[in-house]
Structure formats: C-alpha cells, structure tokens
Amino acid sequence: MSVGARPASGQPIDRRAVREAARWLLRLRGAGAGERDQAACLAWRSERPENEAAWQKAQRLGQQLDALPPGLAMPVLDRAGRQRRAALKTLALLLAGVPAGWLAYRETPWRAWVADYRTAVGERRRVVLADGSVLDLNTATAVDAVFGVERRLRLRGGEIMIVTARDPRTPPRPFVVDTDAGRVRAIGTRFIVRQGPRDTFVAVLDGAVIIQPAAADAPALRLDAGQETSFGAHGARPPAPLDPRRGDWSRGVLRASDMRLADFCEELGRHMHGVLRCEPAVADLRISGVFQLADREAALAAVPTILPVRIRRLTRYWVSIGPRD
The missing domain is CATH 3.55.50.30 (Phage tail protein beta-alpha-beta fold)
Incomplete structure (x- = not known):
C-alpha cells in the first residue's frame, strides 16, 4: 500500500488514528526528533489507510499553526506530564473539529501588508474617506479604497461598517463594496460587511443595499434597514431580521x-x-x-x-x- 492512500469508504477518520496522529505531530516537532522518529512515523502511516488520512490532516494543521504568532505551538511541545497530555488532547480535538484553513485564514499576514487601510487582531480603527464617508474597521481587517468613476472599497478580509456620505460630485457616483463573493451597492445607508472564509455577511442598519453575487446568472437582492443576510458567489440567502448587537463592536x-x-x-x-x-x-x-x-x-x-x-x-x-x- 502506498503512503498516500486514503480510506476507501470515505468515512470520517477514526478517533484512534486522530489521537495517534496528534502524538506523532507533537513528537516530530519536538527538539529531540531525528531520523529514527521519521522512519517510525512513516511505518505507522503505512499500517492503515486511516493512519495516512489522519497524518495528512495533522500536517495541514501543522502548516496552519505555523501561520500563527510565534510561541503558539512550540512551547507546548517541550512540556511533560499533565501539560503535555493536555496539549495532546487539544491537538486531537483540533484535528477532529477545526475546519481546514480556518486558523491560517484568521492570521494570514499578507491581507494587512498590502491593504490601504488595515487593523491587527484586537485593533479597531475609524477612517474618514475622501468623499466624507466614515469607515470603521473591526479586528483583523484589510480594505482597499479606489475612488474614480465609482466609490469602491475592496474588502480583503475582516469586517467593516460604512456610513455613506453624499457624493460631492455631480452626478453622484455609486458607492460599492467588493468582496470575494460579489458586490454590495449602498443606497444612502449605514451597513456592515464581513468577509468570511467562504461567504460574505451583510447587515443594514439604515437605508438599503443591493447585493449582487459574483456569478453572472445570480439574481440581485435588495436588503433594507433592519435586515441581514449572507451570500456566496452563486446567490444570497433570504433576508433575516437584524440582530441589534451587530454594530456593538464599533463602540x-x-x-x-x-x-x-x-x-x-x-x-x-x-x-x-x-x-x-x-x-x-x-x-x-x-x-x-x-x-x-x-x-x-x-x-x-x-x-x-x-x-x-x-x-x-x-x-x-x-x-x-x-x-x-
């Protein structure tokens, strides 16, 4: 059997394989790991397809942890006894339950490095744009602003609140927010846009917006004050009542x-x-x-x-x- 085999049944990885993969991840990332440890891990991976599947998931988790701030994973690896067992349990839980890509998505630094406006994790910021509109950035947010024939924001990641101003130009230019999932066009409004790993969330506090998913055949959706929804490239979910706590983070x-x-x-x-x-x-x-x-x-x-x-x-x-x- 090749090392790259996968369980033929397509069933979830079993718990024993997950626990063992967590042990190997800790062991091979420890300071004393050597060629014998690598060989022993390879032998374990070859024993069962479930082992290889669990190991591949463990490797992806290790790559995601590498994207986090220094000091997250490595201090755990050097611990012994009860603390090391706790680390092992948490690694196994992450392997079983954290969606692939979530950790790396939250901590990916390039989102902030190249954006016009940005916040770090735990930071919030308020910006007055060239037209007088007010932009609030929530934690770990990155936004580009391009004002030309239209007033355009590109949300690279995170969450923003916008209070649009009357455009000083005549005729007034549309105010739009582009995300990975599509476009949100403001109609004299105060609204929130959050970019998730897959979908975009929108909440309207005042006024209205028009949501246009990215796919050419996807219908547009009008969202009025007191409504919220999320949308992907191929469509939007039906509007739901606005949670009144949505804008609390801006305060x-x-x-x-x-x-x-x-x-x-x-x-x-x-x-x-x-x-x-x-x-x-x-x-x-x-x-x-x-x-x-x-x-x-x-x-x-x-x-x-x-x-x-x-x-x-x-x-x-x-x-x-x-x-x-």
Missing part, C-alpha cells in the same frame, strides 16, 4: 444576551491571537453581559464567574473553555 463592546457560550467564544476569539475553543460539553450554556473588547483578558476571566466552566491555557495563544472538574 468597543461585546454585548451578550442569552448568547450561546460557543457563539460568545467565537466572537471574542476574533479579537484574540490564536485559538479560543469552547468545548462541546459547555457550548450550549447561555451567557449574558456587556464585555469591553479593549480588555479581552478581563472578558475571558469573567466567564467562570458567570457560568460553571473553567479556563485552561496551554500557551498564551491557546485557550480552551470547558466544564469544571
């Missing part, structure tokens, strides 16, 4: 009202380097409160005072919230 606030803990962690995690993971056992717990995004550590520390959970830190950049022991 530096994360407001939770009976919010699932998993959703809270996802939102807070966008403002933090590395991984903030909510374990499945506590994902459906509900949390309420107002948290300051400028002090993410205080927000995180408040969670165990509200809910029966504990926070486990493998490194500064690797945090997990789970049930109390």
